[in-house]
Amino acid sequence: MRSSHRKSRHGCRECKQRHKKCDESSPICLNCSITNRSCSYRHTRPSYRPFRTKPAAPLLTPTPSPSPSPSAVPPHLPWVTQEWRDQAYGMGHLELLHHLESRGLEKASILPLPSSTRRVVMQCALANPYLMDQLLALSAAHLSTVHQGQQQIFRTKATELQTRALSLFNRSELAMSQQNSCAWFLYASLLGLQVMFETFHSSDFNSFLERLGTYFPVHQGVRAVIQKAWPTIKDIVDGIVGHRDFSVARGLGKRRPQECDDVISLIDACDLEESDKDVCLEAIEILQWIFELHRISPATRVHFTVAFSILIPARFGEMLGQRIPEALIILSFHAVLLHRLRHFWVFGPSGRFLIESISTYLGTPWARWLVWPNEQLKVISNTSAIYPTAFQEQISVLGSMEQSIEGEVELK
Numbered sequence: 001m002r003s004s005h006r007k008s009r010h011g012c013r014e015c016k017q018r019h020k021k022c023d024e025s026s027p028i029c030l031n032c033s034i035t036n037r038s039c040s041y042r043h044t045r046p047s048y049r050p051f052r053t054k055p056a057a058p059l060l061t062p063t064p065s066p067s068p069s070p071s072a073v074p075p076h077l078p079w080v081t082q083e084w085r086d087q088a089y090g091m092g093h094l095e096l097l098h099h100l101e102s103r104g105l106e107k108a109s110i111l112p113l114p115s116s117t118r119r120v121v122m123q124c125a126l127a128n129p130y131l132m133d134q135l136l137a138l139s140a141a142h143l144s145t146v147h148q149g150q151q152q153i154f155r156t157k158a159t160e161l162q163t164r165a166l167s168l169f170n171r172s173e174l175a176m177s178q179q180n181s182c183a184w185f186l187y188a189s190l191l192g193l194q195v196m197f198e199t200f201h202s203s204d205f206n207s208f209l210e211r212l213g214t215y216f217p218v219h220q221g222v223r224a225v226i227q228k229a230w231p232t233i234k235d236i237v238d239g240i241v242g243h244r245d246f247s248v249a250r251g252l253g254k255r256r257p258q259e260c261d262d263v264i265s266l267i268d269a270c271d272l273e274e275s276d277k278d279v280c281l282e283a284i285e286i287l288q289w290i291f292e293l294h295r296i297s298p299a300t301r302v303h304f305t306v307a308f309s310i311l312i313p314a315r316f317g318e319m320l321g322q323r324i325p326e327a328l329i330i331l332s333f334h335a336v337l338l339h340r341l342r343h344f345w346v347f348g349p350s351g352r353f354l355i356e357s358i359s360t361y362l363g364t365p366w367a368r369w370l371v372w373p374n375e376q377l378k379v380i381s382n383t384s385a386i387y388p389t390a391f392q393e394q395i396s397v398l399g400s401m402e403q404s405i406e407g408e409v410e411l412k
Helices: 013-017 030-035 082-086 091-104 115-127 129-146 148-172 181-200 205-241 261-269 274-296 298-311 314-321 325-340 350-362 364-386 397-411
Strands: none
Touching: 013 030, 030 148, 030 205, 091 129, 115 129, 115 181, 129 148, 129 181, 148 181, 181 205, 181 298, 205 298, 205 314, 205 350, 261 274, 261 325, 261 364, 274 298, 274 314, 274 325, 298 325, 314 325, 325 350, 325 364, 350 364
């Protein structure tokens, strides 16, 4: 039975045919932008409106300023392009930018990065409006976790900016080149982080499973961009992650797994097709590798937990969307890592939510395979009660993705 969803009155043809909720953005909706589909509407619709806030909102109330005329813009500034002249930015956007720079980049809140890397990010964003919009979208998403009373307001702003960024990206970029590869890399990484936040903060389990249809294609796209851009962005990534040793061997034959012993037994004994068994075992191998990294390198825990969604096979994401029990059980083991890192704003309470939701959904027949994840909820909660001081790791989310990809390529 297909899960229910609220219909979009003016949704595009493709979303209606796929029974997906359409965000009704023009000229191309969010779903079609991410999945690379042709987007069309039955009726003529107005073009995308600039970022606005309803008058009732006490915070974030921008008034879009008119685009600068060519004579008003100094001609010597290299970042002044037609795309910038077409953009509308107001006081609300400045508030988001201020939040990003004052809290988001420097205090282990959104994107704690070295000062040299922050300069690179801002230089790329000033030259590429789609990257600036995506940065502001991430700032709005983070603010939704800070101002609980205005959560929906900031979530809406984050979605609007993300949609505008996608539209600008599709219009401005034809193919990756040496000149734009850094901007592509940053944009793909930030987009993946925001989609992760939106998916993990779903209101219920059915909503979470629906979002997986977008979640995994986006992260597979992030992986493709990183691999193509790697020769150009390697120096930037080295500056983010520093020189660390992530040479823990991946491979079930080289090091007997610990946390994943039981779930490997489950896959060996199940009646899945051999190809799907191989997919599950590869996902378990990556997951066990991340557990090992958690033990030996605490400073990289968030890095590689984020990278899990990028490294796993695309088929595993499809199996989760199809609610295949074995795949859901593997996801519950990954959720243990999310729960350990629940102080990171992107993860939040998603680890507990997933473990409890999967346990309820699968029920008694699968309960024995979910004993360890549920036990970990109690262990982690008890540990937090003894040591109430919340840990704050100096993280670099962008660096985690690329370092994982590079390590995977070298190992292969």
